[in-house]
Structures are given as structure tokens and as C-alpha cells.
Amino acid sequence: MPSQRWTVASGWRWVAAALLLMMACSDATPPKKNEAPMVSRDITTVMNDHISELMAIPGVTGVAVGAMDDGTPCILVLVVKRTDETTTKIPKSIEGHPVKILESGVIKPMGGK
DSSP, rough: OOOHHHHHHHHHHHHHHHHHHHHHHOOOOOTTHHHHOOHHHHHHHHHHHHHHHTSTTTEEEEEEEOOOTOOOOEEEESSSOOOHHHHSSOOSSSEEEEEEEEOOOOOOOOOOO
């Protein structure tokens, strides 16, 4: 009987050792709370792919590539007036790129001469 206990106990030790080794060798780390998601596509490409849906939101007058206050590139959404409605309809990020809302007022074309 003692040899069976030893076999079972040593088997569990091997399983535990293997699990610890796998966890130590794994480079998968959980995302941090304030860490930005990985971006897989160029910001200009992402902006161009989503410009139609952003321009369809009432009050949006333009979309461009801009920068956050810290210099991080962002998708800039220009609105006539910042309202609760526009703030809720415009996403905070698109495909990992941050979105910044800028109140621009009405934008009119200049007289072409």
C-alpha cells in the first residue's frame, strides 16, 4: 500500500510542477486596467473605413486624424455643438484608436475664387 500512495503523490507533484512551468513560461499577461488596447491597423485607414458612419451622426461636421492632449494620435470628430446625444453616439475608441470630440461650430465652405 505505501508504494501506491507514493505513486499517486509523486504523480500529483509532476502535474503541479508541469503547471508551474507552463505558467512561468507563458508570456500571456492579463491586460492592465488603464492600458490601451493593441492597435492592428493604421489610424488613417481606420478613420477612412469609419468616416461614413461618423458623418451620419447628427451634429458631426467633420472627421480627421488629430492628437490627444498627451500627443497620442486619435480620430478627431468635429461637432457643431457638444451635446449629450453626440457624446453618447460617438464611440470613445475605434479599433483601438482613441476618439476625441472637438466642438467646431458650423463649418461652411469658403467662397471659391
